[in-house]
Amino acid sequence: MCETCGCDAGTGAGGTARLTTLPAPDHEHGHGHGHGHTVTLDQKVLAHNDDLAGRNRAWLGERGIVALNVMSSPGSGKTTLLERTAADLSAGSPISVIEGDQETLLDARRLSAAGARTVQVNTGTGCHLDATMVARALAALEPPDxxxxxxxxxxxxxxxxxxxxxxxxxxxxxxxxxxxxxPLKYPHMFRGADVLLLNKIDLLPHVDFDMTACRDAARRLRPGLRVLPVSATRGDGLAAWYDWLAETRRAPT
Structure with missing residues (x-):
């Protein structure tokens, strides 16, 4: 059982999380090579999480690698956003993805096809990734400096x-x-955000959504929060998202 959220993450004593690494496609030939490999990991959920997160941060910093934790409720469009981002930007700078899902390789295959080297972490009944899973995924992924x-x-x-x-x-x-x-219903998530993407704005004419109220609620929790309206499918607002990525890469650690 996860000591923090109470979920049965399937990764406690004697449990496992599964990693599957998928290569990015060969852009010259238009396909990847091989079928990746699967590693079974025994680990305790939350064992020294904060300490290991610090080690992850140091390891990434030493190599000049920028890691971004992308979070949302199911169906908000994370995979579509990253698929579009990888397709647009990976030719200029390598992009890798640690893909967290309870089961399947469906999203990892999409991201690999879009040009990102990808490792799938299947958590079983677990509802989150932790620093141990990410450390093992980074070792399998071997992202370039x-x-x-x-x-x-x-x-x-x-x-x-x-x-x-x-x-x-x-x-x-x-x-x-x-x-x-x-944002008001899930304050901890939005209070910790560095940027908020409001996705699927192409659907605004068809839904009852108050953009100003949402932005104001998020900024009450995180004053000055950058809020970017985007459509990952149509491409609206993605230039601002890519600008934010570039700014984050240039920012001192």
């Missing part, structure tokens, strides 16, 4: 907010199909 690593956390607005993974910054994503009061 000076690159960007996105950690796509398990879809959940509660537990992932509690776990430091060693990331440079936290990206919170929500869609306009969710309630504008979501």
């Amino acid at each position: 000076g690159s960007t690593v996105f950690v796509e956390n398990v879809g959940n607005l509660v537990c992932p907010a509690l776990f430091d993974l060693g990331e440079r910054a936290r990206v919170v994503l929500m869609s306009v199909t969710e309630g504008a009061d979501k």
Whole structure:
């Protein structure tokens, strides 16, 4: 059982989390080579999480690697955003993804096809990634020095907010199909955000969503929070998102 959130993460004493590494496609030939490999990991959930997160941060910093923890509720569009980001930016700078899901390789395959070297972490019944999982995933992923690593956390607005993974910054994503009061209902998640992406703005004409109320609620929790309206499918606002990524990469650690 997870000592913090009470979930049966499937990674306690005698439990396992599963990692599967998928290579990015060969851009010259248009396909990847091989089928990756799967590693079974025995680990205790939350064992020295904060200490290991600090070690992750130091390891990443020594190599000039920027890690970003991407969090949202299920269906907000994390994978679509990262798929589009990898397709648009990976040719200029290597992008890797640690993909967290309870089961399947579906999202990891999408991200690999988009140009990102990807490792899938399947948590079983677990509702979040922790620093131990990320450390093992980084070892399997072997991201190049000076690159960007996105950690796509398990879809959940509660537990992932509690776990430091060693990331440079936290990206919170929500869609306009969710309630504008979501920041007030899940304050810990939004209070810890470094940027908030309001996704699926192409659907605004069809949903009842108060953009101003949502932005104001988030900024009451995190004054000055950068809020970026985007459509990951249509491309609206992605230039501002890419500018934020560039600023974050240039910022001193």
